[in-house]
Amino acid sequence: MNLDDLFVPADPEVMERERLKAKELKRSAWWKSQIGRGVCHYCGSRVHPSELTMDHVVPVIRGGRSARDNLVPACQACNREKRCLSSSQWRIRVEEKRAAGGEGRS
Numbered sequence: 001m002n003l004d005d006l007f008v009p010a011d012p013e014v015m016e017r018e019r020l021k022a023k024e025l026k027r028s029a030w031w032k033s034q035i036g037r038g039v040c041h042y043c044g045s046r047v048h049p050s051e052l053t054m055d056h057v058v059p060v061i062r063g064g065r066s067a068r069d070n071l072v073p074a075c076q077a078c079n080r081e082k083r084c085l086s087s088s089q090w091r092i093r094v095e096e097k098r099a100a101g102g103e104g105r106s
């Protein structure tokens with residue numbers, strides 16, 4: 001049992017507000033420069049900007065906000081994987097990915 005897997009889901013109204021904020025930030029120059037680097041925040045793979053997704057480091061449902069310090073560009077593989085894992089499992093995976101250097105991935 002892992003403490004950080006226990007959480008109270010965020011209020012639906014709060015989630016909706018954060019989703020809208022994320023949508024707005026997606027159009028910002030700040031976000032364009034984030035994805036413009038073409039690198040996944042988690043695995044370090046080089047990814048075409050159009051393939052990068054906006055990821056909440058702390059998911060909105062866990063109380064994360066749509067703020068610059070909680071939003072990172074993630075490749076679709078990481079995004080999918082992150083959704084399937086608990087936050088503690090995901091942290092371990094990110095360590096593994098970084099140790100592997102993000103090389104040799106398609």
Ligand SMILES: [Zn+2]
Pocket residue numbers: 040041042043044045074075076077078079
């Ligand atoms: Zn990735």
